[in-house]
């Protein structure tokens with residue numbers, strides 16, 4: 001069987017009816033009765049349909065326009081969905097844990113309002129559209145409160161906090177001790193960003209902070225660096241406006257040790273850079289960059305001792321703009337892939353994700369169609385010790401250095417990869433299901 005035959009058999013053998021998901025939608029202040037409402041949808045149900053169902057369910061004013069907003073990872077940045085977009089397709093790009101918590105069905109006899117008392121990090125919101133087409137945001141955040149407190153301090157209404165300079169250059173004494181104490185004090189108050197002149201120091205919080213949503217995009221738009229609390233959006237904004245003002249290229253360098261948050265910071269920067277010119281709406285460019293992420297990750301990321309999803313290559317991302325400041329496109333160049341990982345990995349580390357997607361994520365039918373064999377047949381994945389002896393854990397999943405629950409996650413990640421490949425045009429429509 002040649003490759004074409006194999007891929008046809010593969011796509012034919014995996015066609016199945018569309019799966020029905022229950023998505024929880026958070027109506028916020030639009031409904032006082034429920035924190036979230038479950039809505040059934042397939043991968044082809046459009047955002048417009050879901051909005052109509054909710055307007056009906058919540059008996060909302062039909063003369064007002066409504067839209068769905070998607071809140072994504074680490075910080076709650078929001079993207080407004082076009083009416084024709086399919087929320088389930090976007091949801092499939094979420095991590096598996098987020099998917100489980102957002103699609104849980106209410107138990108028998110359980111009220112919709114009692115499902116998910118705490119909104120998860122990834123979710124869909126129902127938003128009201130104002131008559132001028134802008135979106136009505138209404139939520140308070142602890143971080144804004146923090147800013148208010150700071151203003152009060154500056155005006156002398158509250159005592160000044162010791163060891164707190166939002167720019168390290170303003171520390172009365174500059175030394176390793178004072179810098180670390182200052183960064184730690186701020187970090188303990190969830191202020192993960194601190195300036196050192198025009199450099200931004202970011203400390204990975206390893207948890208959700210609600211400081212990346214559109215309120216913050218708006219808050220930092222057009223403000224001078226240092227005018228507000230340090231933030232990655234402020235740096236992106238300064239670069240964007242310098243580009244427009246000076247008509248010259250701008251460059252942002254992100255550096256840090258493995259697991260420090262470089263990839264995450266890059267995503268926030270791109271989010272802000274595209275949001276500035278797209279006014280918060282999902283754009284083709286944002287969708288393509290978003291779709292390219294899982295594909296690049298599959299082939300260039302691996303589990304290491306420091307980071308379960310470590311990028312083992314360098315990335316140069318170029319965002320191009322038209323003269324009027326709207327995004328024209330983006331180019332991603334990759335370099336310095338850690339090639340040695342293909343043939344040998346340290347203990348408790350893995351080869352590139354894509355191999356595990358194929359062997360642990362694919363169904364038996366798909367594996368048979370692609371002539372994939374048992375993991376033990378692949379020396380580069382079986383994590384033999386340097387001298388060729390099998391690792392102490394023995395067979396099967398341990399052979400591939402997989403832990404409990406990893407197989408489920410890999411199945412999800414494999415589906416996510418297929419969807420992302422389709423989004424960026426690598427996969428024919430027939431391989432979708």
Ligand SMILES: Nc1ncnc2c1ncn2[C@@H]1O[C@H](COP(=O)(O)OP(=O)(O)OP(=O)(O)O)[C@@H](O)[C@H]1O
Nearest residue numbers: 074204206207258259260261262263264307310311
């Ligand atoms: N600002 C943030 N808010 C919340 N969580 C974050 C933030 N930055 C990073 N993280 C968490 O830290 C993890 C590691 O971050 P990331 O993958 O960006 O590190 P990295 O520096 O790119 O690592 P590597 O060099 O190994 O690729 C992420 O999966 C995410 O969970």
